[in-house]
Amino acid sequence: MKKSNHGIRDVIYIHLHEKERFVLSYGIEFSEFFQILGESIPSILLLKHKFEEGEFHSHTMxxxxxxxxxxxxxKEDVYGYGDFAWIDFEETEALDILEGQTIAELLYLGHIKDHLKAPFYQQLDNQFVYxxxxxxxxxKTYYKNLDKFYHLVCEVIASKLSQLKLEKALLGLKKKRTxxxxxxxxxxxxxxxxxxxxxxxIQKTVxxxxxxxxxxxxxGDFSNMDSMYEEYEKKSRQTSDAKLIFDKxxxxxQVNIL
Structure with missing residues (x-):
């Protein structure tokens, strides 16, 4: 059964396709992605969305x-959009000279959520496809430089822990730990x-x-996240394959491979 937007924050699924430079994931939201990697994003071309304050570009439509x-x-509830797809770009002038073939590839990306060819375009100088x-x-997120993906994961785990874990301090009051x-x-x-x-x-942190x-x-490999979550619930009753450990x-x- 599909979880609500807030019910998925404390479980992260990652399937890395290193050769094709994309990642299938569950549990990492756009707001978190942007908080960590937003400095790398100059502007966004919307491929699928319900954002009412976008600016129309006549050449690409x-x-x-x-x-x-x-x-x-x-700040938008992009979860509520259903489909939400975009590609970043450097200069608006670059959109004016996109060829029909490139526009077709972008529409395919947004509609099918897959690439016809590597989706990194010289004219756009894009870093991501989301x-x-x-x-x-x-x-499904494409990264021109996969180091940015690793940086995202490093930061987002710590951020989720800081938001979700409260510890009791003196007098029984709860304190937030970063x-x-x-x-x-x-x-x-x-x-x-x-x-x-x-x-x-993170929900099963001890x-x-x-x-x-x-x-x-x-x-394993999942594109259906209902099936992934069912498999997670079964596996989570067994001994884990590894543990991420924080020494207070x-x-x-440190990481402990079991």
Whole structure:
């Protein structure tokens, strides 16, 4: 059964397609993506959306969002759009000279959520292609530079923990703890798991006074996220394949492969 937008925040599924430079994911939302990688995004050409404040571009017959309006888009309930797809671009003038073949490829991307050829265009100088259905439920994101994807994951795990985990302090009051980003070295260790289809469960985090442990399972390749979640629920009753561990004393992350 499909979870609500807020019900998916504490489980992250990642299936990395390194050669084609895209990632299938569940649990990472546009607002989180933009908070972490937004500085890399100059403007957005909307391929599928319901944003009412976009600017119409007559040559492509598509709407776009210039940098000053991106903050408004981030505040939108893009989950409620259903399909939400975009590609970033550097200069509006570049849209004026896009050839019909390129426009057709962009429409195909937005409609089918797949590429006819590598979707990185010299005219647009784009870094990303973002293709979502029920944003945060099913996301397919292309990265020109996969280091930006690893940076996103490192930051978003720490951010989710900071938002979701409250610890009791003196007098029984709850205090919010912030966590440093995961390190690139740990991402390198987990890369093979991500290639196979990895789920990381913040909702099943276990902690004591000294450390915090986030379980990780390898569950395989899914494009249907209902099926993925069912498999996660079965797997999560078993011993995890790895644990992401935060040492509260040293404030450092480590990974334990089981």
């Amino acid at each position: 598509l709407e776009y969002v210039p940098k000053p309006k991106l903050a408004k888009l981030v 293709l979502a259905h029920d944003d945060g439920w099913f996301n 966590y440093p980003p995961i390190t690139n070295q740990i991402m390198a260790v987990l890369k093979d798991y991500m290639k196979e289809g990895m789920v990381l469960s 902690q004591n006074r000294f450390r915090l442990e986030i379980p990780i399972w390898v569950i 004393k040293t404030k450092e992350w």
